[in-house]
Amino acid sequence: MSSHSDSQLNLIVTGGAGYVGSVCAARLLESGHRVTVVDDLSTGHRDAVPAEATFVEGDIAEVADDLLADGFDGVLHFAGKSLVGESMQAPDKYWHGNVMTTLRLLDAMRRHRTPRLVFSSTAATYGEPATIPIPEDAATNPTNTYGATKLAVDHMISSYATAHGLAAVSLRYFNVAGAYGRFGERHTSETHLIPIVLQVAAGVREQVQIFGDDYPTPDGTAIRDYIHVVDLADAHEAALFRATPGEHRIYNLGNGAGFSVKQVIETCRTVTGHQIPAVVAGRRAGDPAVLVASSERARSELGWTPRRADLAEIVADAWSFAQARFAR
Numbered sequence: 001m002s003s004h005s006d007s008q009l010n011l012i013v014t015g016g017a018g019y020v021g022s023v024c025a026a027r028l029l030e031s032g033h034r035v036t037v038v039d040d041l042s043t044g045h046r047d048a049v050p051a052e053a054t055f056v057e058g059d060i061a062e063v064a065d066d067l068l069a070d071g072f073d074g075v076l077h078f079a080g081k082s083l084v085g086e087s088m089q090a091p092d093k094y095w096h097g098n099v100m101t102t103l104r105l106l107d108a109m110r111r112h113r114t115p116r117l118v119f120s121s122t123a124a125t126y127g128e129p130a131t132i133p134i135p136e137d138a139a140t141n142p143t144n145t146y147g148a149t150k151l152a153v154d155h156m157i158s159s160y161a162t163a164h165g166l167a168a169v170s171l172r173y174f175n176v177a178g179a180y181g182r183f184g185e186r187h188t189s190e191t192h193l194i195p196i197v198l199q200v201a202a203g204v205r206e207q208v209q210i211f212g213d214d215y216p217t218p219d220g221t222a223i224r225d226y227i228h229v230v231d232l233a234d235a236h237e238a239a240l241f242r243a244t245p246g247e248h249r250i251y252n253l254g255n256g257a258g259f260s261v262k263q264v265i266e267t268c269r270t271v272t273g274h275q276i277p278a279v280v281a282g283r284r285a286g287d288p289a290v291l292v293a294s295s296e297r298a299r300s301e302l303g304w305t306p307r308r309a310d311l312a313e314i315v316a317d318a319w320s321f322a323q324a325r326f327a328r
């Protein structure tokens, strides 16, 4: 993240006490930017906020208007709800937490003429893909409420950019994994594959369940595109500088390589040296068989290249984080 070190920005990072937000805040600070983290700590952790950041505890929908009056160069908006299963059971949390909150943020940005926005969108906006790898101009037919709310926000951002001159970028994350030193993934109730498998290796969980082995894939298990959280974070800084007033650009972030659930578990066995017992269970509702990104647009327009594309390296970083966390 050093190519832009001549321009240092004064930035707000919403959700900077969460997994991706904390890594991104840490990388932006290392590049010399000023960072104010806003987080209501509903799912984030106070001690995940980098020490060099200013911290404001609160809901961005409530504090944005006061805060942005101080004058910022941009907002990186990570705060939001992100669990597919929960979004089907409690959609109100997602429409309020993702759509209403971002609308209030956009209105405050417009009022105070905050010029740039980088938004955390998701591969879940596409739904079941018609083509693999998925390009940004693929049809968006989300199969769950989480994806629908993120897509609604993308539409909102497009119209604000066009009408009010906002420079905006949405980054559509595929499967984020790995860690950055002390910054990593720690959800109170974990649902993601790699952290769950590593909990088994760390001895805090007995076995991992494989959700379906009857998918139309070579080994029957679902295929995903795993991207290192540091590569993902670095795309955010590039996006801040690529953002153009009056435009809303959308970029997929993935490695363009798919790994099956069984391949992920096997890689975790190799990296950790543990047996990691696995049992086959039924499919999880709403899971597509294959999600792999085409990130050609991010490569060509952002000049972004993932540098940690090796799955074993991604798992090794997540494993170091898990070991530190679970060490007694």
Ligand code: UFG
Binding pocket: 082, 084, 122, 123, 124, 125, 173, 174, 175, 176, 191, 192, 193, 194, 196, 208, 209, 210, 211, 212, 222, 223, 224, 225, 261, 284, 287, 291
């Ligand atoms: N899986 C298991 N067992 C588990 C957990 C997961 O087999 O205990 C499987 C899932 O069924 C899926 C794969 O592992 O096939 C990956 O599951 P994750 O829960 O780790 O991630 P998802 O692919 O469901 O979702 C993630 C993000 C979404 C994003 C999506 C895009 O959470 O926000 O990646 O690819 F939209």
